Amino acid sequence: MGSPLSPIVANLYMEKIETEAIATSHLKPKLWQKYVDDIFVIWSHGHQELSKFFNHLNGIHPRIKFTKEVEEGNQLAFIDVLIMKKPDGTLGFTVYRKPTHTNRYLNLIANSHHHPKQIHAVAKTLTTRSRRLADIDHRQQELDTIETTLQMNNYSEKNIKAASKTIRKQQKTRGTPVIITTLLYIVGRTDKISRIFRRHNISTSFVPERTIRSMLRNAKYKIPLE
Template identity: 50%
Template sequence: MGSPLSPVIANLFMEWVETRALSTATYKPKLWLRYVDDTFIIWEHGKEKLGEFMQHLNLVHEKIKFTMELEENSELPFLHVLVKKKEDGSLGHTVYRKKAHTDRYLNAKSHHHPAQLHSVMKTLITRSQRLADEDNKHQEMERIRTALLQNGFTRSSINKACRLPKAKHKEEKEVPIGNAYLPYIKGTTDKIRKIRAKRNIRTVFTTDIKISQMLPNPKTKVNLEQQGVYEIPCKDCQGSYIGQTNRRINVRKEEHQNAVKKDQKTSSLAQHVKSTAHTINFEKTRMIKNIEHTTARIIREAIEIEKLEHAR
């Protein structure tokens, strides 16, 4: 949900910024790789010249300011990858985790559909296979096994998930005539799903009221009486609408609510509700950043949309 054109415009603008910056720099990086607003560079001209290069970057456009993170202990995180410098000067890589990461995942003993529990294992295993090189793959897999065991998964289920199947040609499935949303109840809704599947009705399992929904929010409400970039989440999925406005965000939120009520075809939120039967969580509307300058708002909106797509 969000403008499909914004990421394209933001990328074009950032390409212009980096092209101008690199073409006019006295000292240039050996390697420059950018993904949205994260850039990885290899610098071989010393720290003093690196500081001068940073100043040069921040003079290209008044609304675009770069910050810098240097390697520490021959390691540097970039996106979800931890890049390591080896003794011979070559680079290795593995999965990056923040220092505060606890290895807590969905517990295998929790009341969730087996497919969701299996997805936890497959996601972690697939990520390790894709992001860790051969030198780090074994260590990464051992960490995943330990973490999954601590979260209630059995060794047999972990071993089964580790046997990654070869890619198979997917046969085209018949489009379901409709969707049925049911709270998952082990032994009951499973049977209902099979009955409905025979009639080409897809069953989507939902969670009931979460503990977090029953507790008061300890965080101070963000001021929505300002302009800027904002997010409106969906109650029933991980989707969110990212937008920007030069008016008060509360006013824009009310317009979105009216659009959903009237089922406006031009509203991304209204179309999301219509196509999925989900509920938009307008109460959780939050301001991402208060920005007055129009161009800066559009760029930040595009970046947030791209980040959201990347996180899914």
């Protein structure tokens, strides 16, 4: 919303606020890493000093306030990653799911007008995320969770294995230039065109013929320029 420069200006200003807060604090965080509006902090000075630093952080600007979540049971969720503190002091990682997560995705056998490639992409995306976010100690457990979730959505073992096979194939061919085109998905027609494109190293993505958004009119009234 607003000017395209707004997020950049907001990020620069927040960077200034954070730099000032850390510079004027008598105790510093051991680690301060930010992604957009989420900050991961390692604090090694105790809970009492953390509360003082948090109040100091919220006192830099009267209209900018931070919220905080403290680890519980040696675990802390940061965006899509669940970070765990191991007994030896090192950190472990796996995929984080909110308590409200329902494990519902595009159903493989449901009557949905989506190209099969889009439906199979669900399995591929979930598998790729697990391989990237979960460490070696938690990866197999995460992959088992995904397999159970996909089976709930009527994916067969063959479909799940095909997703892993596609990922390995993409990793081997990464860096090979591929032309990508987008086609309107029409059953029986778009598939034939995409097969022809594939012979010429052209990858095809698909969009539904009609969406709810295309059928509903825009509720916003456009005011003409004066």
